[in-house]
Amino acid sequence: MTLASLRYMGTGAGVTIMLAVAVILLSSVLGMGLALVRLYAWPPLRALAAAYALVTRGVPLLVLLIGSYFSLPYLGITLPVYPAAVVVMGLYFAAYMGEVFRGAIMAVPRTQWDAGRSVGFRAIQTFGTVILPQARRLCVAPFLNTALSIVKNTSLVSAIGGWELVTAGREIGERTGDLMPTYLGVALGYYLICFPLARAATFVERKSHA
């Protein structure tokens, strides 16, 4: 593989990272909202959020990406490929992030609510001062796992014409005919992006068990 090919793939990896960061941010914000709605909102809204999580997690991301990107124009909505991909993936992974946050908040013992309220905290203060900081610790490992999943799933953006690491690899492979080394390079690229995240997850997990 030439240096030019490597540089080309590096640029693709950069796009992948930017896509992943955008999706992680969007899905975290939406996921936190979903978690709070599912835990504390008016019951019909809770049910709606639960249904959203259930349906979203039951459909393949590829179907959602292709389905929405190619059918939205018929409804008069045309989005450029990257914003469309970020929005669809953000909505999709919000369901997973919501479960991550909800699980962590629920894992904080109920007695901590008693303790917080008994010292005079209002419900919202108890949540912010007592529950959320403990939930944050509990959710780091599953959060990083979902982030890994997001990084790898940005590869599906190539299916709707987005240019990123996989597309870059495919182009190089088609140009040079060196399919095997090229795709190994692509795989290595993903691994290099994910490795620090996976390490962080292991580290946090070990620390929280200590």
Next chain:
Amino acid sequence: MPESLVVVDRVSKSFGTNRVLRDVSLTVGKGEVVTLIGPSGCGKTTLLRCVNFLETYDSGTISIDGQTVGIRIGADGSRKARPDREVAAMRARVGMVFQSYNLFPHLTVLDNLTAAPVKVRGLPLKQAREKAMALLERVGLVEKAAQYPAALSGGQQQRVAIARTLAMEPSLILLDEVTSALDPELVGEVLDVVQSLGADGMTMMIVTHEMQFARDVSSRVAFMAAGEILELAPPHDLFDNPRNDRLRAFLGRYRAAHRI
């Protein structure tokens, strides 16, 4: 009889079809220590939790310093839930110590003691810290100020929990089986702290299974069974001269179990 601080008036509560409190009435005077004893499931912990509204009650009223707890009674006798803000303000004046300590595990011992005074009372952090250190001194744990709760023994955690409660300068403290989770050799250090509070004139309501402690610390002892207070008397009367049959049976079982 001193001026009354807590007035429980014909309070009832059910969990589903299970009536855990049946028309319970009880008055606690300022500076009094009232202990609730009775078999498991008799409603004593539920009553204690109703007093600071960690548990709602279905009928009757509980008032502290003349203010009804958790609900407002309208002129027509209607019951309306108080907003969270008012309930929280009431709880800020009523301390509670739990069986399982319930310290905030993500905060150091010192921060456990300063969190509520700073966030609820608006006390400057420096002042809150000074007061917290003085309280840790009182419970003999100054050297643990920078530790996290997990590094402490059960007895030490419970003493921190008592100090956390005192940091809010409560006019009433509720203690819910504060020694039940402790190894026997750690019970004494916690009871000593509670006893010193009583000696200082702190008003307390205590749920306990330690009869000797109840006898030593209480102004009056209430015996509860099946959601009712069956006997209420100063400790020497209640323990040495029990009138109620179920109380006699309860004390007999207790003495048989604790004969060594």
